[in-house]
Amino acid sequence: MAETADYEKSNFILAIINKDLEEGLNDGRIHTRFPPEPSGYLHIGHAKAILLNYSIARDYQGKFNLRFDDTNPIKEDQEFVDSILQDIKWLGADWEDRLFFTSDYFDTKYEFALRLIKAGRAYVCDLSPEEIRDYRGTLTEPGKDSPYRNRSVEENLDLFARMKNGEFPDGSRVLRAKIDMASGNLNMRDPVIYRILHASHHRTGDKWCIYPMYDFDHPFSDAIEGITHSLCSIEFSDNRLLYDWIVDNALELYPEAVKGRPRQYEFARLNITNTVMSKRKLRRLVEEGFVQGWDDPRMPTIAALRRRGVTSEAVADFCDRIGVARSASMVDMALLEHCIREDLNAKAHRVMGVLEPLKVIITNWPEGQVEWLEIENLPGDEDAGTHKAPFAQEIYIEQEDFMEDPPKKFHRLSPGKEVRLKGAYIIKCEEVIKDSTGKVVELRCTYDPETKSGEDNSGKKVKGVIHWVSVQHGLPATVRLYDNLFLNENPDDADEGQDFTDNINPESLLVLKDCIVEPALADCDPESRFQFMRKGYFFLDPKDSSKNNLVFNRIVGLRDSWAKKNK
RNA sequence: UGGGGUGUGGCCAAGCGGUAAGGCACGGGACUCUGACUCCCGGAUUCGCAGGUUCGAAUCCUGCCACCCCAGCCA
Numbered sequence: 274m275a276e277t278a279d280y281e282k283s284n285f286i287l288a289i290i291n292k293d294l295e296e297g298l299n300d301g302r303i304h305t306r307f308p309p310e311p312s313g314y315l316h317i318g319h320a321k322a323i324l325l326n327y328s329i330a331r332d333y334q335g336k337f338n339l340r341f342d343d344t345n346p347i348k349e350d351q352e353f354v355d356s357i358l359q360d361i362k363w364l365g366a367d368w369e370d371r372l373f374f375t376s377d378y379f380d381t382k383y384e385f386a387l388r389l390i391k392a393g394r395a396y397v398c399d400l401s402p403e404e405i406r407d408y409r410g411t412l413t414e415p416g417k418d419s420p421y422r423n424r425s426v427e428e429n430l431d432l433f434a435r436m437k438n439g440e441f442p443d444g445s446r447v448l449r450a451k452i453d454m455a456s457g458n459l460n461m462r463d464p465v466i467y468r469i470l471h472a473s474h475h476r477t478g479d480k481w482c483i484y485p486m487y488d489f490d491h492p493f494s495d496a497i498e499g500i501t502h503s504l505c506s507i508e509f510s511d512n513r514l515l516y517d518w519i520v521d522n523a524l525e526l527y528p529e530a531v532k533g534r535p536r537q538y539e540f541a542r543l544n545i546t547n548t549v550m551s552k553r554k555l556r557r558l559v560e561e562g563f564v565q566g567w568d569d570p571r572m573p574t575i576a577a578l579r580r581r582g583v584t585s586e587a588v589a590d591f592c593d594r595i596g597v598a599r600s601a602s603m604v605d606m607a608l609l610e611h612c613i614r615e616d617l618n619a620k621a622h623r624v625m626g627v628l629e630p631l632k633v634i635i636t637n638w639p640e641g642q643v644e645w646l647e648i649e650n651l652p653g654d655e656d657a658g659t660h661k662a663p664f665a666q667e668i669y670i671e672q673e674d675f676m677e678d679p680p681k682k683f684h685r686l687s688p689g690k691e692v693r694l695k696g697a698y699i700i701k702c703e704e705v706i707k708d709s710t711g712k713v714v715e716l717r718c719t720y721d722p723e724t725k726s727g728e729d730n731s732g733k734k735v736k737g738v739i740h741w742v743s744v745q746h747g748l749p750a751t752v753r754l755y756d757n758l759f760l761n762e763n764p765d766d767a768d769e770g771q772d773f774t775d776n777i778n779p780e781s782l783l784v785l786k787d788c789i790v791e792p793a794l795a796d797c798d799p800e801s802r803f804q805f806m807r808k809g810y811f812f813l814d815p816k817d818s819s820k821n822n823l824v825f826n827r828i829v830g831l832r833d834s835w836a837k838k839n840k
Numbered sequence: 841u842g843g844g845g846u847g848u849g850g851c852c853a854a855g856c857g858g859u860a861a862g863g864c865a866c867g868g869g870a871c872u873c874u875g876a877c878u879c880c881c882g883g884a885u886u887c888g889c890a891g892g893u894u895c896g897a898a899u900c901c902u903g904c905c906a907c908c909c910c911a912g913c914c915a
Contacts, residue, residue, distance in 0.1 A: 283854060310915055345914065402913055411911060413842045447913050457843035459911055468913035487915045511844055511910050539845090546851080594863060596853050598846095601908055605851045608864045618877060625874095652877080684875065693873055726873065738873045762851095806874045835875040 284597040286325070286538055290333065290502060299501045299533055303335030306500050307366070308342045308375075308491065311353035311475070313552045314567045315360045315575045317588065317609075318543040324592045325540070326504055327366035338498055339368035343376045344490050346474035354475070356567075360575035364585050375494045376476045381530055382485050383437070385493060386448060386467060388526040390429045395466065396422055397432040398449045405447075408454070409462050415455035416462045422451060436469055439482045443469050450489070452518065460515045464488055488512055492519040492535065499532030506542040507599060513537045543595065544603045547757035548573045549764050549773060563777055564758070568816075570826050571758045571781050581755065582802050582812020582828035587616040606757065613829045617802055617810045622650040625662065625695065625740040626790035626805035626825075628752055630669035632744065633716045635700065638666040643745075646726065648696045660793045664697050667744035669789050671807075674739045675716060677705060680839075684737035686716070692737040695806060699724040699735055740806045747789035750823035753814070754783040754830075790823065802828060 294301060305326040309315065315323075330337035339361060343349045361368070389395035398421045400408060410416030424432075433448055435441065448467035456462055466489035471482045492515075495503045503516075516537045523531050544550055549558075550573060558564045558572070567574055570581035578588060591612040595604050625648075644664045651657035674685040674692075686692045691701045704717035723731040758781045764773040794803070799813045809830035818824035 281854090288856095308915090312915080342915065348914075405913075406911075409911060411842085415842085416911090444913065449913095459843080461843095462911085465913050470913085484913095486913075491915085507845070508909055509915090513844090541846090594852080596863095598853070600846050600853095602852060605864060608852070611864060614876090623874075652874080682875090695873060697873095699873095729873090735873085737875085740874075804874085804876085807876070808874090809876095831874075831876050833875075838875085 282593075285599070286329070286502070286504065286540065286597055289538060290329065293501075294333075302499070302501055302533075303330060303333040304338070304499050304501045305330050305335065305504060306338040306340050306495065306498065307361070308340050308494075309357050310342045310345070310348070311350060311357060312345070312348040313353060313556070315357055316550055316555065316573045317545070317575065317578065317591075318550045318573075319360075320364055320575060320588050321543045321592045321595070321597075322504065322506070323361055323364055323366045324589055325597060327364075329502070335501075336371065337366065337368055338371040338373060338500070339366075340373040340375060340494060340498065342487065342491060342494075343374055343474070343476060344484050344487060346470060346472040346484065349475055351475045356576065360579075363575065363579055364588065371498075373494075373498065374476055375490055376474060378494060378497055379477060379481060379485070381497065382490060382493060385523060385527050385530065386433065386485075386489075387430070389450065389466075389522060390433060390448075391426055392522075392526055393426060394451050394522065395429070395448055396424050396451055397429050397436065397446055398422070398463075398465075399446050402444060405465070409459065410454070412459070418454050419449070419463065422463070433467075436467070436483050437481070439471065441469055443471055445469065448483075450515075450518070452515075458511055458514050460488065460512050461518070464515060488515050489519060492516040492537070493523055493531075495535040496520055496523050496531035496533065500535040501533065503535045503537045505537060505539055507539045507601075508542075509537070510539045513539070539599065540597050541599055541602055544601075545573065545609065546603055546606045546762040547759045547764070547778075548606065549759070554764075554773060557774065558758075561774070563774060570753070570755050570814075580815055581826050582810070583613055584616050584802070587613040590616065603763065610829050614810070614832070617804065617828065620651075621802040621804040621810050622657065622660075623648065623652065623804050623806050624660075624791055624794060625742055626750065626752070626788060626794075626808065626811070627669045627671055627740065627742050627747070628785050628788050628805075628808060629672040630742075630787060630789050631672045631675055631713065631716065633668050633670050633700070633718055633741070635666050635668070635720050636703065636717050637719045640666060642666070643743075646696050662696065662791050662793065663743045663746040664694075665743045665745050668694070668741045669744055669747060670694075670716075670739055670741050672713075674737075675702070675713065677713065684735075685739055686718075686737070691721075691733070691735050692739055693724070693726075693735050694741045695738050696726045697741070698722070698726070699729075699731070699733055740808075742789045742791050744789075746792045748792055748795055748823060750788045750790045750794075750825055752785045752788045752811070752825045752827065754785065754827045756781050756783070788825075790825075794823065804831075807831065 307323045307326050327337045398419045447465045449463045452461045454462045467483050470484050568576035568580045645661040647659045648662050679687040693699045698720040700718040700720045706715035708714050759776045760778045761776045764776045802812050810828040811825040814824045814826050
């Protein structure tokens, strides 16, 4: 679990909230929201936004809404609503009874549009999409007024009603806010606020053939719900001027519909090294088969993290530690891994699993004898109890724990040397058996009966302790080792003519099919995480694992200073 | 002379005029029946750069520089 920070959590948004509270804004109410569009899967960058909004509401005794921004039926689907709901629940952000859809307010929004028209602040424009773009001007040149800008209120009302009634084809007309075609802020150059879309909506069906645009819809929805602090990412900074324009107009023209004045604040979106976060890129990875799906454990999606075995507590701790600021940043993947290890170290029971087995025969062990040894579930935590592991004449150890010709400071097994088997005895390597190609296939060792774990009176001191599993009792398992999906810290750093997909790590997934795990894992809770001692943290794959076909995902490896030193 | 932002150690990030928090990463050491965990110790004379104001500046002012975002009838 996350430790409580020994310093005051501080960021610019909390500072704003504290100041607002001091000044008595919004009658002291704090109300946030998370507004996903149901058009894709959530990733860890969304988790940052969700947890930020949720924790602010929680910490200030405020409220947190979940509102789907479903204004574009062409891209949206119930399937995504379902997955998003599941992800947010998993993260622990509780919207209580405030699950909304922006489409719930389509009628109110239509009325608001009518009022804008009547106030002479919106007009129906017949320009084609290309013409609208041309009239908009460029970054450095002002735009020019649409020839339809000064239609009469009556004509606008009539045309807008006919748009709504489905009399015009898609793209033929739009409703625009009348603001300023010369504004330096492109969003203010008479933005489109309604477009014609003869598309069936996942919630409203065929009721509408005009749909509001985000810039019109979002601020108004915030105002309707009584949101006080509308947090979004930096790229919406330029939209804030329009956001305020809409809210001002709502307050003036439709006060009975709104519950206050929401303010928009922007913070930097999350980037993490060696992965990608944009919906477009994630979609390509899935559609072009670079990964096996949205929940492939190598993906940064919430679904993938969950499937991999990462806990929501670790994700929350991570989001807490990265902070909230406005500068573009790229957080080191090592921090996420650290948060995962810290969480799992405290709760994952220790078991033994041999990933790449090498058979060892204890020559002086009584044939057929089996001794059930006690293994602590969580060293240092007696309440976690123990479990039993069978020790017998034939065991497996890790191939890499034996070296015929070891380097200095190799604390494991080698010819004539001793090592302790975790929780069992000290053994000595007497003989190395090889196949015709010279590959080591078996070790003959002797054990010292005086060295039983916990009852060792031999006075022997060995540096190395290795894990093992009884051949006779071990359970076969498949283990999937995951590594960064991308070789580069920034996957977009690609050579001329290449793109991020050329930086994919060919070894991001390593499947080991001949692993052996201790029998205690036979009936384990599929929801629990384990530490395979000296190997890392593992989780039963929820999709592919079954009683007779154990499949473990490595959530994250252990820190390994030996491997690092020998790089 | 378009608009909006951002620049604090390798990566995040506090700081808001009183003399550089914290975390990750990294290096060194201790401990260890997980080369894990844990525990110590180490690091910015300096806050994009240059001037200025001040007894005193990362914090205020001026001017530069670098980088990010915006020209969907996407969100």
